[in-house]
Structures are given as structure tokens and as C-alpha cells.
Amino acid sequence: MSLDTVSERLAGEGVVGSGWILSVTVGAVLTVAAITLFHLWMQTRRYVQLGNRIPGPVAYPLIGNANMLLGKTHNQIMEKAMELSYVYGTVARGWLGYHLVVFLTEPADVEIILNSYVHLEKSSEYRFFKPWLGDGLLISSGDKWRSHRKLIAPAFHQNVLKTFVDVFNDNSLAVVKRMAKEVGHVFDCHDYMSEVTVDILLETAMGSTRTGENKEGFEYAMAVMKMCDILHKRQLKIHLRLEPLFNLSGVKKEQERLLHIIHSLTRKVVREKKELYGRQLAEGRLPSPSLTEIIGKQEKPVEGGVAFISQGSMLRDDLDDNDENDIGEKRRLAFLDLMIESASNGANITDEEIKEEVDTIMFEGHDTTAAGSSFVLCLLGIHQHVQERVYAELRQIFGDSQRKATFGDTLEMKYLERVIFETLRMFPPVPMIARKLNEDVQLASKNYTVPAGTTVVIGTYKIHRREDLYPHPDTFNPDNFLPERTQHRHYYSYIPFSAGPRSCVGRKYAMLKLKVLLSTILRHYRIVSNLTEKDFKLQADIILKRTDGFQIQLEPRA
Numbered sequence: 001m002s003l004d005t006v007s008e009r010l011a012g013e014g015v016v017g018s019g020w021i022l023s024v025t026v027g028a029v030l031t032v033a034a035i036t037l038f039h040l041w042m043q044t045r046r047y048v049q050l051g052n053r054i055p056g057p058v059a060y061p062l063i064g065n066a067n068m069l070l071g072k073t074h075n076q077i078m079e080k081a082m083e084l085s086y087v088y089g090t091v092a093r094g095w096l097g098y099h100l101v102v103f104l105t106e107p108a109d110v111e112i113i114l115n116s117y118v119h120l121e122k123s124s125e126y127r128f129f130k131p132w133l134g135d136g137l138l139i140s141s142g143d144k145w146r147s148h149r150k151l152i153a154p155a156f157h158q159n160v161l162k163t164f165v166d167v168f169n170d171n172s173l174a175v176v177k178r179m180a181k182e183v184g185h186v187f188d189c190h191d192y193m194s195e196v197t198v199d200i201l202l203e204t205a206m207g208s209t210r211t212g213e214n215k216e217g218f219e220y221a222m223a224v225m226k227m228c229d230i231l232h233k234r235q236l237k238i239h240l241r242l243e244p245l246f247n248l249s250g251v252k253k254e255q256e257r258l259l260h261i262i263h264s265l266t267r268k269v270v271r272e273k274k275e276l277y278g279r280q281l282a283e284g285r286l287p288s289p290s291l292t293e294i295i296g297k298q299e300k301p302v303e304g305g306v307a308f309i310s311q312g313s314m315l316r317d318d319l320d321d322n323d324e325n326d327i328g329e330k331r332r333l334a335f336l337d338l339m340i341e342s343a344s345n346g347a348n349i350t351d352e353e354i355k356e357e358v359d360t361i362m363f364e365g366h367d368t369t370a371a372g373s374s375f376v377l378c379l380l381g382i383h384q385h386v387q388e389r390v391y392a393e394l395r396q397i398f399g400d401s402q403r404k405a406t407f408g409d410t411l412e413m414k415y416l417e418r419v420i421f422e423t424l425r426m427f428p429p430v431p432m433i434a435r436k437l438n439e440d441v442q443l444a445s446k447n448y449t450v451p452a453g454t455t456v457v458i459g460t461y462k463i464h465r466r467e468d469l470y471p472h473p474d475t476f477n478p479d480n481f482l483p484e485r486t487q488h489r490h491y492y493s494y495i496p497f498s499a500g501p502r503s504c505v506g507r508k509y510a511m512l513k514l515k516v517l518l519s520t521i522l523r524h525y526r527i528v529s530n531l532t533e534k535d536f537k538l539q540a541d542i543i544l545k546r547t548d549g550f551q552i553q554l555e556p557r558a
């Protein structure tokens, strides 16, 4: 009798069928029992118990609240997170399996995390940046982050930034010319803001230009923009977040192609600049003054300057210093040159690490400022009276003159500054910040201990829209940043650039660049829009953007 015949007979007698059902039933019961036991055991663990004390939605065995993410786009996940904080208040938790995620929107709690030297580690969400940025400032941790931050911060000193004003001006005028072809019809200004931002970064970070003698700068700029798009895609599409699926996808191949272009050029420029510096050193003709001399000059605080991003302590920003520094004006160096100079003076940084830092500046400086400037233009198009006030301020500074903006002029742009702050409040380009806790944290606002190992998500967007901090939070009102209003708010209630030791190293650069760029555009064009903020379709992943595009119209100023 063949095997087939035996199994057919047994099946006919119901023996195989019932055996199979029995095995499946026993298997299922054992699995459920194992899961239940595991779940009950997990509930006895301190980490889970502390997490469960924090309000949040009902969590299921094994998956926790992961079911809430299934089939959702990143945008919907962000909305869900917002919803949680509406339902559960300023401290809310979710479980991804047995991994605790806590959402914080209370400034006093946020301060504990951001102001600490212990919780400096980025969450695993930042892993997508690794192939591009390596261990650059944005994602590195521990001693490496500490020593590189110390090395890089001086390169953003205001005396260095002042030397960039010409680059900001020239590129702003170039984009004004490029935009002339859009006069009279609706267009997406983000493409233009993105392009001019890359051009400026190429020059200030690496000393290269997109329109230089060879094609490399152009290809590099395109690759940076496309890489930013890929990072967005990986945040948005669940299948691209999973490494094995991403590795099989065409997107991975495209990423490899783009990273080859980016890394080859950065490496080449680092090598060439280093060789040049070495030759000059050997010949005893190093450019003067040195970085130390440029930034060594003591700054005098200015009376009557406006608070920068402080909300209570009235810290003054370096940009409010009125002291034009001739030393800085004479010598313009890119961030890269400054890092090479520091390295040759004994700083502990390899060529590869310099490359990673340049790549990091290119990434962090690009998407953030491109989104920020695009939001400002859209809002000014909607709020004509605010735009007219900005224009009146610019007329007061420049009169009928077509001259370029100076560093001193940017200090006079007080109303434009408030417009930029208010835009970054309503539409913070980095809408949330995530950290991994290295130690337990006792919150200030409520009696909860958030255990070590938790991912803490700081909801910048939500904090900026709190009615108790900003009356009528959905109304665009630059006067929210009048000094008398900012001084009564908690310092951590306004954190577009984050705050504390790991805050944005480029914030003064960003503000200076935004002022030069936006003032140049507004002196040439009136921005028009027939939309309102309610029409904006926001997409919040790593960078806050509009999925409907940053649509505006231009009318030439007489």
C-alpha cells in the first residue's frame, strides 16, 4: 500500500484531521499560556511598572500600542501622538512592544531632559542618518560628541558668521533673479529656498560653489537635496524603515549612488584643503588672522538688544552685538578650513571625522532653513499687514538704496526677527526631538519617574501651540516675541532650535542667513497668497513640511 493511499484512508477515517486539530489547539493553548506568563512576568518588572503609572492607552500583550501604528503613515502617527497628548495631558506614554515611549509637552519636564549632560544620547530613530553622516555631531554621543562640539562651536562664532554676510547677499540676489520667471503665477517657493540654501552651505561649509568651474559642486548639491528626500521617504514608508526590505529596494541603490557623489567630493575637498594648509604651514605663510585671533576678541554686550530665543532669562544673542569686527571681515574661511586649522593645532579629529562633520552641517543646515524660509514667505503672503510692517522696517533701514545688507543692518531688522521667531513657533522645522534616557528621571510637573532606557519624545510643535503659553496659539502674531512677552514665558516653552548643551549649533548662522535672504527677497517682491494657514497640509517627520507645496505668488516691488 502506497503512502498516499494510507494517508487518504486515515483522512477518510478522520484520524489525521482530528490529530491535526488537536495539535493546533494544544499549540495555541501553550502559546497563549506562554505569552500570558511572559506578559505577567514583564508586568512585575520595575521598568514596566513605572511606565504603566504614566497615563496612556490600553496596551496589549507583546505588541503594546504598536497596533495604533499599523497601516498608518508617519503623518498619521504624528497626529496620533498629538491626540495622545490631548487625551492624556502633558505627560503621556505608549508601548512599542515592551519598549516605553513617553511624550512630554511641559516646559519644566522638557528642561530636565534637554538641560542635562546625562541624557544626550539620540534615540534609535536617528539611525537612518548614519550612512550619510557617520558619527557626526547630530548623532554621535559620549566623549566623541563632547570633544567635537567643543571643536566645532567656535567655527559658528559671530565674528566668523559676519564674514559670511557677502555669501548670503550674493546668493540671495541670485535667487531673486531666478524667481523673476515666476512673477504672476502660483509656484512652490520651497524648490528655490532649497537650492539657495545648498548653494550658501556649499560655500560656507566647504568653500565650493555649485556653479564653479567643474560639475562636481552641481552634482553634490543635487545629491544633498535628493538624499534629504530619501531620508523623508524612510521615515514615512514603513517598509523602508525595515533594514532588510530597504536593502532590497531601489531606494537603497539610489542612496548608495548619491552617497558616493557626496562622500567623494567631501573627502576630496578635505584632502585638498589639508594639503594646501600643510604646504602653507611649511612655507611659513599661513593666512592671518587665525581662527583663535578671529574669535579671541572680547565681545561687549549691547544695551537694548532683543532677547534671542530665551524666554525668561533674557540671555542676549551674539547677533545683537553691534560691534563690527574688522578682523573677521578680512578673512573668510569655510567651516572646513576652520576645522583643519583646529586639527593642525592639536585638536583630536581625523580627516574622516572632519568629513562627517561637514556632511552633518550640510544636512542639518539645509532642510531646516529651507523649510523655515518657505514658511515665512507663505505666512507673509497670507498676512499682508505684517508684510507691510516688515517692508516699512526695511525701507527705514535701506531707503531707496539697492545696497546689500550689512551685518549691522540685520541688527536693525527687529520686526523681521519677530516674524521669523513667530514662524518657527507655529511651524517649527524640527517638530519633535527624541532622546534615549540613560538614567531614571523624576519629572517636575507630575509625580512620575520615567525609567532609564525609555525613549522620550519632546513635542516641540505641541508645546508651541499651548494656549496657556501663547494666547490664541493658532493665530500668527509676531508680537508674541515682544521682549515684555518673552520674559514671562518659561525658557523651554520656545525650543525651535532645541536648548541646552545639545541645542542647534547653527542657530545664529540660521538667523543671520534668514534675515539676509528674506530681507533681500522682500525688498524685491511683494508676496501674495489666497490661502490661509488652515489650508496648509502639514507633514511632520524629521522636518515639518507642507505636502500641498509652499504655494505663493510674487509681485515686483516698484
Ligand code: HEM
Pocket (backbone or CB within 6 Å): 137, 138, 139, 149, 360, 361, 364, 365, 366, 368, 369, 372, 428, 429, 430, 433, 434, 495, 496, 497, 498, 501, 502, 503, 504, 505, 506, 507, 509, 510
Ligand atoms: C531654522 C533653521 C534651523 C533649525 C530650526 C534647527 C533646529 C535644530 C534642532 C531642533 C536641533 C536639535 C536636534 C535634536 O536634538 O534632535 C539641531 C541640531 C543641530 N543643528 Fe540645527 N537647525 C537649524 C539650522 C541649522 C544650520 C543652518 C546648521 C549649520 C549650518 C545647523 C546645524 C546643526 C547641528 C550640527 C546640530 C547638532 C548639534 C549637536 O547635536 O550638538 N542647524 N538643529
